[in-house]
Amino acid sequence: MSYLSSVRKPTLLTILSLLLSFASFGQPEIEERRLLVHKNARDFTSCDSSDAWLDLYSCALANYLVGDYSESFRYVKLTFDKNPPEDEIGYLLLLNARVLRARAEDARAVLSLDSALSVFSKIENESGVYMTLIDLAEHYRGNESWMEATEYIKQLQVYQVNHQVPDEYVSRFYHRKAAIWTELWDDDSTETVKADLMKSFEYAERANTPWQKAWALLDYGYILHLALEDGSMDYFQQSASLLDSLGYTRDYINAEINIARALIIQKDFDACSERLNHVIETAKERGWNIILADAYSSLAQMYELQGKYKEAYAAYREYHEYRLAFVRQIFDDKHAETMARLGTQSARNELMATANAKTAVEKNYEAEKSKNKLYVVLFIVSIIGLSFITWFYWRTKSLNRTLAQQKDLTAEANKNLEHALDQKDIIYRELHHRVKNNLANLSGLIYLQERSLSSAEAKRALHDTRNRIQAMSAIHKGLYQTDDIIQIDLQSYLEELTPSLMTMYTEHTDNVTWTIQCEGIIVEIDKAVPLAMIINEMLTNSLKYAFDEDREGIIEVKGKVINENTWEITVSDDGPGLPEEVDLKNNTTLGMKLIHVLSEDLGIQLEYNNNESLSTFTLKYSTENNG
Known part of the structure; x- marks a missing residue:
């Protein structure tokens, strides 16, 4: 002891x-x-x-x-x-x-x-x-x-x-007793801690002290969380509700962090992100660095589980920054307190020296006596001061060592995260490259099969299928050849796809002029492939049916960004257009079925208009309508 x-x-x-x-x-x-x-x-x-x-x-x-x-x-x-x-x-x-x-x-x-x-x-x-x-x-x-x-x-x-x-104090006793057993955690202490916290609930109810109940509820939820048992969320939420109603802002924010940790285990990342952002906003307003560190630590854990390594890296950096800020804040407070004490002692010594000098002038005997006392006092003060300075030096050295270790840990974490991101980028590029090659091989096999057939209808079906495969292949080629591996520039993609289609329908396209104007439209990979299929079907339809007897014609693909959430694409030709009796939604042709089904899947508004000069399909997409 x-x-x-x-x-x-x-x-x-x-x-x-x-x-x-x-x-x-x-x-x-x-x-x-x-x-x-x-x-x-x-x-x-x-x-x-x-x-x-x-x-x-x-x-x-x-x-x-x-x-x-x-x-x-x-x-x-x-x-x-x-x-x-x-x-x-x-x-x-x-x-x-x-x-x-x-x-x-x-x-x-x-x-x-x-x-x-x-x-x-x-x-x-x-x-x-x-x-x-x-x-x-x-x-x-x-x-x-x-x-x-x-x-x-x-x-x-x-x-x-x-x-x-009093019952209130007994409730606090069992609560703090449970906290001590929680720090000395082992498998045998779980039930003991639970029992103490249940007693804390009971006495808090008797005393009508909801704040004591709220603290006990929070710790009970934490015990269930540590033991990986169900029900922690319910206790966290009850505690947070009571603490918020009482106005205990800091304790309420701590309860919100525990709720976020439970949501991470439940993989409810949207709700977790919302609560942590609220915690971070409140903690920044009040300068609570240690709470900010805890919140960013949980946020990094959430991003890592989602596979969002860049966001996880950024969150970990914020965690280390606020953790270091908290340590520096404690150090600065200790330093200020120490300097204030040293200043007080110095002023006291000066006053004592002045009083002794005055006494020496008045009485020699009293002066000698006071001088001896002063020597003793100064000796003691010197010993105390030297001891304090020595302690302060080693304390400062220890804190500096802690800061250096934190910086080393941060640097190591940064290095690991950067390496993981590089590996992920390489894997994505290799994946897109292999998918493109496999689609190219599949297209080649279909071409060989097409050449071996005698049926014109079968050849046409395989020809159209090969055309669709090449449209998808162009998407993956664009992804691994650019710096962005999850988005594709629609202008670049169509400029590569359209000439390929023109060469596949040479019997109709010798006198056809095409124009692509889709600059500024960037499409994510999960939407790029179905959108490419839709545009491919529209272009194929124009090349096959709009230009007979080798007449001159035009094909235009135009896109524009209406606002940050909405873009619009039009595919036009100057051919005769679709017959008036054609129903876009219930059409039996494969091409029109693909256009309709894929548009619905992407949440695209599909419109068709045929005036005297142009036959036009319009595709309009808005993120506000599609979550």
């Missing part, structure tokens, strides 16, 4: 034995206000118009509950300046300790807890003593001092048996 624990234990047992004779609880004014603030935190976050100590204390508590620790610390100092009654000072010291622990000032926090314990013991406030002991156990849990933390839990169990303790 540590030195601190060995010194504290006799004192703790003495206090417990003295308190066995306490008869009843007091209900000071500050306790009533504390319960009111807990239930309506948002209503008490500002009180600049009042300088009463109780109003200032309420603001300090409310800001602590919503997660604004800097404001809470400011109001705590203002409350101390108003000299609150001695009977109430223990609650203020208890709040001060919680704020200091939240600001990572652990040494000052434990001193404040010791002072609170002394005050509550002096005025025989049993509930205050019990709550302070719980906070001491929580303090040592947060510092991973498991022996001290478990020792306090044992003492609290004895105290609970021998004293009348």
